[in-house]
Amino acid sequence: MIYITRKEHFNAAHKLANPAWTDEQNLEVFGKCSNPNWHGHNYYLYVTVKGEIKPDTGYTVNLKDLSVLIRTHITDKLDHKNLNLDVDFMKGIMPSTEGLAIAIWKQLEKPVRELGGALHCIKLCETENNYVEYFGS
Amino acid sequence: MIYITRKEHFNAAHKLANPAWTDEQNLEVFGKCSNPNWHGHNYYLYVTVKGEIKPDTGYTVNLKDLSVLIRTHITDKLDHKNLNLDVDFMKGIMPSTEGLAIAIWKQLEKPVRELGGALHCIKLCETENNYVEYFGS
Amino acid sequence: MIYITRKEHFNAAHKLANPAWTDEQNLEVFGKCSNPNWHGHNYYLYVTVKGEIKPDTGYTVNLKDLSVLIRTHITDKLDHKNLNLDVDFMKGIMPSTEGLAIAIWKQLEKPVRELGGALHCIKLCETENNYVEYFGS
Amino acid sequence: MIYITRKEHFNAAHKLANPAWTDEQNLEVFGKCSNPNWHGHNYYLYVTVKGEIKPDTGYTVNLKDLSVLIRTHITDKLDHKNLNLDVDFMKGIMPSTEGLAIAIWKQLEKPVRELGGALHCIKLCETENNYVEYFGS
Amino acid sequence: MIYITRKEHFNAAHKLANPAWTDEQNLEVFGKCSNPNWHGHNYYLYVTVKGEIKPDTGYTVNLKDLSVLIRTHITDKLDHKNLNLDVDFMKGIMPSTEGLAIAIWKQLEKPVRELGGALHCIKLCETENNYVEYFGS
Amino acid sequence: MIYITRKEHFNAAHKLANPAWTDEQNLEVFGKCSNPNWHGHNYYLYVTVKGEIKPDTGYTVNLKDLSVLIRTHITDKLDHKNLNLDVDFMKGIMPSTEGLAIAIWKQLEKPVRELGGALHCIKLCETENNYVEYFGS
Numbered sequence: 001m002i003y004i005t006r007k008e009h010f011n012a013a014h015k016l017a018n019p020a021w022t023d024e025q026n027l028e029v030f031g032k033c034s035n036p037n038w039h040g041h042n043y044y045l046y047v048t049v050k051g052e053i054k055p056d057t058g059y060t061v062n063l064k065d066l067s068v069l070i071r072t073h074i075t076d077k078l079d080h081k082n083l084n085l086d087v088d089f090m091k092g093i094m095p096s097t098e099g100l101a102i103a104i105w106k107q108l109e110k111p112v113r114e115l116g117g118a119l120h121c122i123k124l125c126e127t128e129n130n131y132v133e134y135f136g137s
Numbered sequence: 138m139i140y141i142t143r144k145e146h147f148n149a150a151h152k153l154a155n156p157a158w159t160d161e162q163n164l165e166v167f168g169k170c171s172n173p174n175w176h177g178h179n180y181y182l183y184v185t186v187k188g189e190i191k192p193d194t195g196y197t198v199n200l201k202d203l204s205v206l207i208r209t210h211i212t213d214k215l216d217h218k219n220l221n222l223d224v225d226f227m228k229g230i231m232p233s234t235e236g237l238a239i240a241i242w243k244q245l246e247k248p249v250r251e252l253g254g255a256l257h258c259i260k261l262c263e264t265e266n267n268y269v270e271y272f273g274s
Numbered sequence: 275m276i277y278i279t280r281k282e283h284f285n286a287a288h289k290l291a292n293p294a295w296t297d298e299q300n301l302e303v304f305g306k307c308s309n310p311n312w313h314g315h316n317y318y319l320y321v322t323v324k325g326e327i328k329p330d331t332g333y334t335v336n337l338k339d340l341s342v343l344i345r346t347h348i349t350d351k352l353d354h355k356n357l358n359l360d361v362d363f364m365k366g367i368m369p370s371t372e373g374l375a376i377a378i379w380k381q382l383e384k385p386v387r388e389l390g391g392a393l394h395c396i397k398l399c400e401t402e403n404n405y406v407e408y409f410g411s
Numbered sequence: 412m413i414y415i416t417r418k419e420h421f422n423a424a425h426k427l428a429n430p431a432w433t434d435e436q437n438l439e440v441f442g443k444c445s446n447p448n449w450h451g452h453n454y455y456l457y458v459t460v461k462g463e464i465k466p467d468t469g470y471t472v473n474l475k476d477l478s479v480l481i482r483t484h485i486t487d488k489l490d491h492k493n494l495n496l497d498v499d500f501m502k503g504i505m506p507s508t509e510g511l512a513i514a515i516w517k518q519l520e521k522p523v524r525e526l527g528g529a530l531h532c533i534k535l536c537e538t539e540n541n542y543v544e545y546f547g548s
Numbered sequence: 549m550i551y552i553t554r555k556e557h558f559n560a561a562h563k564l565a566n567p568a569w570t571d572e573q574n575l576e577v578f579g580k581c582s583n584p585n586w587h588g589h590n591y592y593l594y595v596t597v598k599g600e601i602k603p604d605t606g607y608t609v610n611l612k613d614l615s616v617l618i619r620t621h622i623t624d625k626l627d628h629k630n631l632n633l634d635v636d637f638m639k640g641i642m643p644s645t646e647g648l649a650i651a652i653w654k655q656l657e658k659p660v661r662e663l664g665g666a667l668h669c670i671k672l673c674e675t676e677n678n679y680v681e682y683f684g685s
Numbered sequence: 686m687i688y689i690t691r692k693e694h695f696n697a698a699h700k701l702a703n704p705a706w707t708d709e710q711n712l713e714v715f716g717k718c719s720n721p722n723w724h725g726h727n728y729y730l731y732v733t734v735k736g737e738i739k740p741d742t743g744y745t746v747n748l749k750d751l752s753v754l755i756r757t758h759i760t761d762k763l764d765h766k767n768l769n770l771d772v773d774f775m776k777g778i779m780p781s782t783e784g785l786a787i788a789i790w791k792q793l794e795k796p797v798r799e800l801g802g803a804l805h806c807i808k809l810c811e812t813e814n815n816y817v818e819y820f821g822s
Contacts, residue, residue, distance in 0.1 A: 001548065002512070002513065002544070002545050003544040003545070003546075004509065004542075005541065005542050006540065006541055007540045009264075011176050011177060012176055012177060013150040013175040013176050013177040014177075016331075016332065018330055029336070031338060032216065032217035033217060035217050035218060035223070037150070037218070037222045037223050038177065039149055039150050039216075040148060040149060040150040040151075040176055040177005040178055041148055041178065042179045042265070048544075053509050053513070056429055057427075057429065057440060057507070058506070058507035058509055058510040059509065060543075062440070063541055064442060079169065079176075080169035081172060081176060082174035082175050082176070086172070086174050093332075094332025095332070097278070098276050098278065098327050098333065098334055099327065099332040101276065102276065102327075127146075127179055128179070128281065129282075130280055130281065130337055131278075132277060133276070133277040133278075133279070133322075134277070135275075135277075137275065138820075139783050139786065139817055139819050140817060140818040140819070140820075141783065141816075142816050142818070143814065143815055144813070145814075153606065157604075166605060166610070185818075190787070193705075194703065195701065195778075195779025195780070195783060196781055196783065197783055197817075199714070200815055230606075231606030232606070233601075233605070233606035234552070235552065235601050235607065236601065238550065239550065266554065266555045267552070267554055268552075269551060269552045269553070269608075270551040270552075270596075271550050271551070285726055285812065286725060287698040287722070287723040287724050287725040290469065292468065303468060305475060306764065306765035309765050309766060309767070311767035311770045312767050313696050313725055313764075313765040313766060314697060314698040314699075314723065314724055314725005314726055315696055316726050316727045316812055353724075354720050355720060355724060356724070360720070360722050367469075368468070368469025369469070370468070371415070372415065372464050372471055373464065373469040376413065401696065401727055403417065403419075404417055404474055405415075405416050406413055406415045406416070406471075407413070407415075407416070407459075408413050408414070411412065420675075422587050422588060422675065423588060424561040424585070424586040424587050425588075443627065446629060446630070446634070448630035448634050449588065449630055450559050450560055450588055450628040451559060451560060451562075451586065451588005451589055452588055452589065452590050453589050453590045453675055453676070490580065490587075491580035491581060491583050492583060492585070492587060493583070493585035493586050493587070496585045497583070497585050538557075538559065538590055564743065566742065577747070644738075645689070646689065646738050646744065646745055647743040649687065650687065676692070677691065677692045677693075678690065678691055679690050680688060680690070680745075681690070683688075685686065
């Protein structure tokens with residue numbers, strides 16, 4: 001069993017605000033992240049897949065296929081978008097780094113399995129000072 | 138003469154669109170950067186100041202003072218903001234990396250001189266793959 | 275269960291020397307790290323907390339709170355200090371990267387629990403070529 | 412139990428091609444990586460060792476010893492070499508990142524044990540966008 | 549006048565050897581870089597263009613156009629290639645970082661001018677510890 | 686004319702304090718950097734040399750020679766040392782980043798000329814957020 005990771009990136013706008021709360025409550029909890037006019041980030045996404053090495057290629061999965069898969073299912077939908085408004089699979093989900101990482105896992109789990117591997121970890125970096133990791137449960 | 142650089146960062150939303158153009162024209166020229174619902178970046182700002190070394194401190198300028206100055210004049214106004222909507226000194230300016238770098242120069246030139254140095258360069262990184270440098274003319 | 279990591283940094287002096295040994299023995303084992311007049315590093319500290327997502331915020335723990343907690347308990351006590359001489363929680367402990375990481379764990383375990391998460395990992399980078407990870411046992 | 416990691420690097424040429432296949436088949440599966448005239452990378456290797464802290468040194472293993480060990484067994488044999496042609500322990504092995512990481516594990520497992528630790532992970536980065544991790548089984 | 553930089557990368561094999569010299573002479577001068585079976589690198593290329601800001605776009609040059617231009621003229625010809633054998637514009641040129649940087653300048657100078665800017669600097673990083681800069685004369 | 690840069694690093698302790706001042710005055714000006722028990726940094730040093738390409742090697746200067754030269758004259762004297770106490774060429778000089786960069790220039794200017802190049806720039810990074818550049822006058 002070996003673990004292979006592909007890094008991709010996307011740039012997006014978002015804000016953190018609970019729609020059930022007042023602006024003052026949101027400012028108190030989320031601080032600057034609740035700015036009504038949005039802010040944004042350069043996100044770095046690390047997708048880790050585990051599997052056996054195929055004897056004829058030396059590959060676990062072909063990284064070019066994995067990269068196309070991530071772009072199709074994730075980064076084409078997130079890059080240069082508003083995470084609160086523009087993304088089908090984020091409807092009704094708070095676009096915190098945690099919420100986004102789990103949503104990405106749900107989008108990728110099945111396609112990665114069809115590629116011949118098993119999704120092991122979604123690591124999502126929002127800034128160089130914070131990131132989350134999700135292992136599926 | 139020695140050159141000293143302080144790096145700061147801020148996260149912001151923006152879009153690139155000429156208000157005199159149609160959405161189609163903006164999409165053709167600016168591509169994904171014209172998304173009406175915004176996108177965003179983690180910006181890295183490098184402020185380079187030149188000057189003589191002060192004999193009693195070994196400093197050109199005190200970096201703590203320079204850092205406070207950059208925060209007061211620039212990053213407190215840009216961090217977690219919308220560059221098109223929220224920033225007084227960006228009114229009427231296209232928030233391209235170029236436009237933002239020149240606007241930052243204009244804000245910092247005088248305060249840096251009052252600190253005892255001369256502003257030499259504003260370097261602004263929008264992503265890890267592109268940046269601009271402005272030397273004041 | 276999700277894992278969230280906050281990166282902080284501090285700059286400190288230290289030396290590695292067993293007080294029960296002669297200078298020659300210390301030089302033989304610790305090499306340049308035993309220089310009696312000290313040397314120092316820019317340390318990078320990654321604190322990983324695990325927990326459930328809170329439904330009303332989308333947060334595991336609020337990173338601003340976690341950052342304040344790390345500064346109060348750790349980096350305010352280590353930054354611009356001598357690890358052998360100036361730090362209460364390092365008394366009698368060899369300030370190797372290992373020794374420092376375990377001491378940081380002991381300081382943070384309880385406050386992180388009070389914040390609503392569980393401390394998962396302390397990762398401490400002494401240079402860009404070496405780091406240690408400690409998971410609590 | 413603590414985990415300590417040493418980073419080393421080497422620069423090497425390689426190509427990916429199954430000798431049982433035609434050039435067209437290799438091009439279809441491996442793309443540009445099958446270029447008959449080779450291509451190359453700056454590889455970054457992270458060797459993680461786990462163990463107990465020795466009370467008289469504060470070390471798990473002495474990083475200088477670990478670094479010498481990695482150079483002797485690995486990087487002296489890989490640096491500025493052709494991974495398909497020049498490396499004894501890669502004979503008959505596809506020099507994919509996966510294949511190389513597992514081969515490095517096999518070379519290091521015993522020497523690391525003799526140093527007083529247990530090899531925990533080989534992480535090998537081929538580019539800044541992809542890496543593999545191997546934990547020994 | 550403002551300076552805008554685009555970063556691209558490519559992976560390539562090469563060796564350094566003067567064909568007029570014996571293997572011993574080449575080994576003495578070029579060391580491991582003269583390995584007859586090649587070695588390779590992940591190269592990072594920074595192309596800096598200077599120009600005026602266009603008032604209707606806020607751009608000096610459109611970075612998407614610049615990126616396409618660099619790929620067409622440079623990275624499509626260098627990526628996953630052998631710099632000694634596979635590249636038309638490197639025939640008869642020693643593929644040192646210096647030689648490669650100057651050759652890239654010659655390929656890009658005219659196309660960048662046709663894009664509406666002036667080529668200012670080619671910066672080429674062969675490893676994280678060495679790079680060259682060329683300003684055209 | 687081409688510019689070639691070699692990056693080296695060293696780890697050192699220092700403090701910033703004017704011996705003619707009281708502890709209170711030093712604390713007011715230098716803040717935490719005046720800690721009497723020292724602090725330290727991982728320094729990164731970039732030495733840029735300019736020159737013509739030699740036709741038989743494709744080199745401006747041989748980077749291996751330049752690296753040996755920097756180690757002999759600079760990093761062997763600074764690495765794992767106290768910049769205030771242990772370094773002959775820093776006697777009587779405030780070990781600010783500025784003071785250290787100029788002192789390094791003075792040590793390297795002549796040896797670099799003897800190597801066949803001209804010293805162009807000393808860039809010295811004290812932390813990832815600040816650095817100085819010195820061009821010799």
